[in-house]
Amino acid sequence: MRLIDIGVNLMSPAFTPDREEVIRSAFDAGVSPLIITGADAASSTRALDFVRERPGNPAAGRLYTTAGVHPHNAKNCNEKTIAALTALARDERVLAIGECGLDYNRDFSPRPVQREWFERQIELAAGLSLPLFLHERDAFEDFSRILERHRDGIRAMVVHCFTGGERELEKYLSLGAYIGITGWVCDERRGSHLIPLLKMIPGGRLLLETDAPFLLPRSLGAPEAQGNTRGRFRNGRNEPRFLPHIARFIAAHLGKDPEVLCRETYENTCCFFGRNFEG
């Protein structure tokens, strides 16, 4: 089984004690490459620095990043932010602009500010001909309206950690978006509405991600999920090595051979990023 985790928050402090071990065990589980999610200019820079510092390391060539600003952090953006993201994106290991988008669930940044910097990042991606790694929570109307307006300039986009309903899914598919599914789908309390929607996602549009250290799949057995048990990770820290569990869970609900699903999503990922990750 071979999978690419398109969304790992690998620079999160949750991984500071054992980041190398987390990477190694992901590779051992067949999860490679890992694509590290950037959440603001600083974290995007840290992620790329981390990847650059590894020549000769077995993980070289198996780690990539995105560069972008999460809507929570939009309030800290200025012109220097776009310049910094542009500079990062010159490195071929930066595969996409994001995560960017709108989050009206927590409103950590004022909504007009979120919209402004979301659009600026869409324009950046369009100018650089890079895919977009998108985040949307409780902001469907504004989010889809903005995407619609810029649609012609967008090379490719993935709505990462999709948690919406049928209407949202149909809209995103009609806009040509890929759909990123995380272990949210394994959560019987809040993710079961996603299970019937899986069948609506065309085989060529599905991408898989853990969003680690967040969203430990609740269907994982306790021994497998052991890890950090404190604070916000009291239910266990998620890791990229758990991606095969998510793939098997999805395959079971689609009535598909897990190997076939893995092969399909691997190819989708190469296609989405316009890269051949072989070798």
Ligand SMILES: [Zn+2]
């Ligand atoms: Zn997100």
